[in-house]
Amino acid sequence: MNNTNTTNDWLFEITPKNKFFSLNLKEVWQYRDLLFLFVKRDVITVYKQTVLGPLWYLIQPLFTAITFTIIFNNVAGINTGNVPPFLFNLAGITVWNYFTACLNGTSDTFKANAGIFGKVYFPRIITPLSVVISNLIKFGIQFFIFIAFYCYYYIQGKDLSLNGSVFLFPVLILVMGFLGLGLGMFISSLVTKYRDFSYLIGFGIQLLMYLSAVMYPMELIKQKLPGYGWIVEYNPLAYIIETSRYMLLNVGEISILGLCYTTIITIAVFFLGLLVFNKTEKSFIDTV
């Protein structure tokens, strides 16, 4: 006899609370096609109905780099050593852009997707993941322009050399992606209840850029502002930017201690973000 009433072979159970950390990788894997389609949607729809199309991906970093070069190098006189200031800035901005794009994109997850989250279930983490991946593609395109200028300056006879550690560059980008994702998930969860955070993030990113050694070498701040240099030294992002320039342009310094610190912070932030995200995703629709 088929006595199904007493057995406990339930496929799943919907309960009030999630387990502490439930990064349900199996479920995410089931929805991998959705992840892929979200990435595709993000990439192909951004510049639809524009004349310049994907060129916009390139225009923004180029003009920012030009502006930075004029203001910080020509006017303020920051010395970038052997490296042409423009290339120095372009490297910093390209890497920094990836971080801000991840953070901006994910910190809006719940609010921006309330409509769709309110109607259908899929693992919510798919959305921030798709942001990080689609921005990686954007980063790839922007990095290409960096390589183009690198070659240009090289042919011009500038004294440029890659550092041997450049093969670790993808790892660095990955760490950065995770830092942006973790922080973004954390903030997106808080935004569902306290909108204050979405205002904070707007100017917070701007301020953070100045503390992340984007347009100056880390060494410089220690020299010029010995009393406040620690602010930059405690910023994990500064190490990422500084290290990526070290790898790509062989300028500045590499701090193993700083990188370990950055990695630990990234892991901590990522898991904290995941924890809060999990807690929020179950009932955010009631408060958003």
Place this chain on the structure above:
Amino acid sequence: MEKDIILKAENISKQYRLGQVGTGTLSHDLNRWWHQVRGKEDPYLKIGDTNDRSTKAVSEYVWALQDINFEVERGQVLGIIGKNGAGKSTLLKILSKVTAPTTGSIKSRGRIASLLEVGTGFHGEMTGRENIFLNGAILGMTKKEIASKLDEIIEFSGCERYIDTPVKRYSSGMTVRLAFAVAAFLEPEILVIDEVLAVGDAEFQKKAIGKMQDISKGQGRTVLFVSHNMAAVKSLCNKGIILEHGKVVFEGDIENAVSYYLGGDPEAMNLKTFGKEHDFPIFKLDEISLNNPGRTSHELLQEKEVITLTTKLDLKVKDAERYHITYHLYNEMGEAMFSFSNAGSFSLETGVNNISCDFPASFFQSGQYFLSLFIIEDSRQLLFTESDIISFTVVDSGRELGTYMGREPGYIKPQFQWKNNIEK
């Protein structure tokens, strides 16, 4: 045989906070957290009103759902009925994992997919074809599954011509068709459907209902169906639960559920007994009732059956043939529709008369009607009148699946003599 339970809801409750989320949120959160740290119960779970939109709230928190328990068997089509704000959508949201219940749990043996609102996640800049893939993936299909059904989906939607056009250029009807087409080819064990019939033209409604019938009857899948369209609910579902103020007030056979739901309206009573105030020297009005033959007047009046109006009138005078009764019929808008009388049919007699009048089957459209009674002497003198002496409600009967489920216009649908002389 043992019941094969595919879905089981146990003590589901959902609490919402009323008013603006903002002031006091932080203090409540901190208080809640402080209780949690000390291992105490959430202080805000104890308070809360029942979900009744018409009464003024006493507490800031409200229970949108309270202690909901039900079971669904495999292959069953469960209709969830309730007035606006009874908690239907909240229940569906919990079932489809959009929001978590405050307490209780739902156990399931099958994948649940919801059709809460079709067209979720459509991106206007993408073409119909791209959107089929995106929407399908959002609803839980894999790319392979969608690709294998793509042709069927496109055909069902009837948008072949525009399939490579961005969806933002579509008419709203086309968008809905495309979205429903994607959802119709989902293959979850449990399908949750909310008000899909509210959209689309008659032809598409037919298609949609037919598809839902296929899903539930043909493929033996379990469906949870929420709708205000009683005709559709009756035709599709075999079990119903009624929600009222966030609680289940009825669970059972769909016929009974619909009757309970509509009969819950006190004005739908089809029987009125009169007392002393209707006792006059010449006559005494005892009772007016309406019923379908073979049913009592406590049951709902079915539109497809004969409806009998019975007036119990005690005439105390000898010359009873001098009197007759007339009714005026009004619709729910208060518009007079017609008047009818026993004059000319037969004469009344001294003593208790049970005067009955049969309305043919399928005469009334579903809706509420009011009758005014006139008792007349010698065909000219008004002896007694009372407006709205009784009201009655005629309900949709179940219809053939695949036919139009909406309400036809107007109030009556007389059966005229149609003829067709074919020229040869």
